Amino acid sequence: MKRMKxxxxxxxxxxxxxxxxxAAVLVIVFATTIFAPFIAPWDxxxxxxxxxxxxxxxxxxxxxxxxxxxxxxxxxxxxxMTLSGAFAVVAISMILGIPAxxxxxxxxxxxxxxxMWVTNIIVSFPPLLLAFVFVAVFGxxxxxxxxxxxxxxxxxxxxxxxxxxxxxxxxxxVEAVEAMGYGTGKILFKHILPNCMPTILVQVTLDxxxxxxxxxxxxxxxxGVKPPVSDWGAMLEDGRVYLLTQPLxxxxxxxxxxxxVVAINVFVEEIRKYLNPSERRLPTxxxxxxxxxxxxxxxx
Amino acid sequence: MAVSWxxxxxxxxxxxxxxxxxxxxxxxxxxxxxxxxxxxxGKGSTPEIIENARKKFYLDQPVWKQYLIWVQGILHxxxxxxxxxxxxxxxxxxxxAPVTLGLVIGASVLSxxxxxxLGVLSAVKKDRPADRIISILSLVLAAIPPFLLxxxxxxxxSKAAPQYPIAGGYEGVGGYLWRMxxxxxxxxxxxxxxxxxxxxxxxxxxxxxxxxxxxEAKGMPEANRIxxxxxxxxxxxxxxxxxxxxxxxxxxxxxxxxxxxxxGIGSFLIDSIKASDYPVVQAIILMLVIVFLxxxxxxxGLYSLIxxxxxxxxxx
Numbered sequence: 261m262k263r264m265k266x267x268x269x270x271x272x273x274x275x276x277x278x279x280x281x282x283a284a285v286l287v288i289v290f291a292t293t294i295f296a297p298f299i300a301p302w303d304x305x306x307x308x309x310x311x312x313x314x315x316x317x318x319x320x321x322x323x324x325x326x327x328x329x330x331x332x333x334x335x336x337x338x339x340x341m342t343l344s345g346a347f348a349v350v351a352i353s354m355i356l357g358i359p360a361x362x363x364x365x366x367x368x369x370x371x372x373x374x375x376m377w378v379t380n381i382i383v384s385f386p387p388l389l390l391a392f393v394f395v396a397v398f399g400x401x402x403x404x405x406x407x408x409x410x411x412x413x414x415x416x417x418x419x420x421x422x423x424x425x426x427x428x429x430x431x432x433x434v435e436a437v438e439a440m441g442y443g444t445g446k447i448l449f450k451h452i453l454p455n456c457m458p459t460i461l462v463q464v465t466l467d468x469x470x471x472x473x474x475x476x477x478x479x480x481x482x483x484g485v486k487p488p489v490s491d492w493g494a495m496l497e498d499g500r501v502y503l504l505t506q507p508l509x510x511x512x513x514x515x516x517x518x519x520x521v522v523a524i525n526v527f528v529e530e531i532r533k534y535l536n537p538s539e540r541r542l543p544t545x546x547x548x549x550x551x552x553x554x555x556x557x558x559x560x
Numbered sequence: 561m562a563v564s565w566x567x568x569x570x571x572x573x574x575x576x577x578x579x580x581x582x583x584x585x586x587x588x589x590x591x592x593x594x595x596x597x598x599x600x601x602g603k604g605s606t607p608e609i610i611e612n613a614r615k616k617f618y619l620d621q622p623v624w625k626q627y628l629i630w631v632q633g634i635l636h637x638x639x640x641x642x643x644x645x646x647x648x649x650x651x652x653x654x655x656x657a658p659v660t661l662g663l664v665i666g667a668s669v670l671s672x673x674x675x676x677x678l679g680v681l682s683a684v685k686k687d688r689p690a691d692r693i694i695s696i697l698s699l700v701l702a703a704i705p706p707f708l709l710x711x712x713x714x715x716x717x718s719k720a721a722p723q724y725p726i727a728g729g730y731e732g733v734g735g736y737l738w739r740m741x742x743x744x745x746x747x748x749x750x751x752x753x754x755x756x757x758x759x760x761x762x763x764x765x766x767x768x769x770x771x772x773x774x775x776e777a778k779g780m781p782e783a784n785r786i787x788x789x790x791x792x793x794x795x796x797x798x799x800x801x802x803x804x805x806x807x808x809x810x811x812x813x814x815x816x817x818x819x820x821x822x823x824g825i826g827s828f829l830i831d832s833i834k835a836s837d838y839p840v841v842q843a844i845i846l847m848l849v850i851v852f853l854x855x856x857x858x859x860x861g862l863y864s865l866i867x868x869x870x871x872x873x874x875x876x
Contacts (some may be wrong), residue, residue: 381575384804389813389848396833396841399593402750407860473705480707481830496708500819503715504854514708520704 279530285523293339302330304337312401341491352410361421379415400483469524593836640839659824666744679759706750708820762794803856
């Protein structure tokens, strides 16, 4: 344990203490929500009017809400909505954003300039405001909000992809496959894309965290999921009225959101540090001696 | 100089026209709700009432003509009439403006005021306990949605200081400031992370530069070195994210308003979206876009005010 604590990216390893902790939290959160039907002790929508506002007990781990529904089970099933929604948002943005970024970065020219101008404007607006506009036009609902956020996340991802493609474009391997007469699609997706993937994946993972927060906000405002289905944001909104008498009902989904997003951010930060060696801290003289990598100089 | 300003102005006008047209046509062509049902409501309506409502809101005109009427109205200071309340939109927005403006300005001042010193401290004490604590705190604050932070504050306040007004109206300037204090703190905390991170990063890079060593060799006290020489250079990227931050603040205000039951522009926008009150929705969104553009223009101006190098480059 003591040794693990000392490992803070100084040795160029990914397996640092924060990384392991974050990964463990994420595994637990995802596993419990994916297997919610097997883990949840109650049906999340089952009313039990004899058991309203029950305090936490072995039977109801986190108590019950105003209609006697088990909060623990609702957290598990609510997490399914929130997390699957966040993944869907990111999937949509990847399907549209990555090809757009690849083509813009590879071809350049006027189309690229126009695209950059438009994305620059879109990116300067907060995603939630754009989501409000979307919902105002097309109506509210979970699927619509997911679709809207997916589209709203596209410019950011396209921009990230484009910026890496620009660094790859003039490399020798691209020249080589061009000289071999490969088709553009093959060059872009089979040769350039794999080299861009690490940075894209970092951005995408970060976007999952952002999507969780944005989805929760939309549901909290009543623009997302519709009852009886619930996600963490909507549960927070439900529990808000009973904050003083039954704080767990609002705090539990809130804590889940924060823990998940913090874990994602730490996870990404550690990977980013690992991929970017200039941010790694070099081992100190003492550490090198200890590991026997250099001999201790006399008199030092 | 003048040319670059004109170019910027032309770009802003283009953006405004494009955004206004986009919002208007999207709402009027795609929205699933018929405006008439919102205007007339559930009351027993005769064909005559419907016909009158159509006339009053220009719904009998083609959409492009409605757009021109709308834009013309805005240029004359008439932002349209609410479907639901049948009152001028501008009036309703202005009556709610003090809450949102106060929230956004107060929270911006608080968060920048806290983020810059903390960021500098964190950079100076890089990798030491103070930096670690600040980093962890900002990491957690970035992951807490503003509405949850507000909820926690409401919870804590009602336990610790039951007499603090967390709901209801306010009286006088003192009452207003007192009532706005808690929501401002909540919003400021929720939006502090980016400013803090940018300040820290900028400061760390500044401290590595050779001129710092020169100032140190000259025997200048550390406080002077950091706050006068380093910060002045490090603060420039902070300004450039300011306009983005203000956008985030406005959206955050929507969420914070609803928890602290303040009736501001944000909650008005959400209510109008839910009620399909389109004149209000399009007016508020257009206003927010104008605010963003003004903010980024102000950031541009502030840039050249602080950094003479940018001024010189622009003058060429």
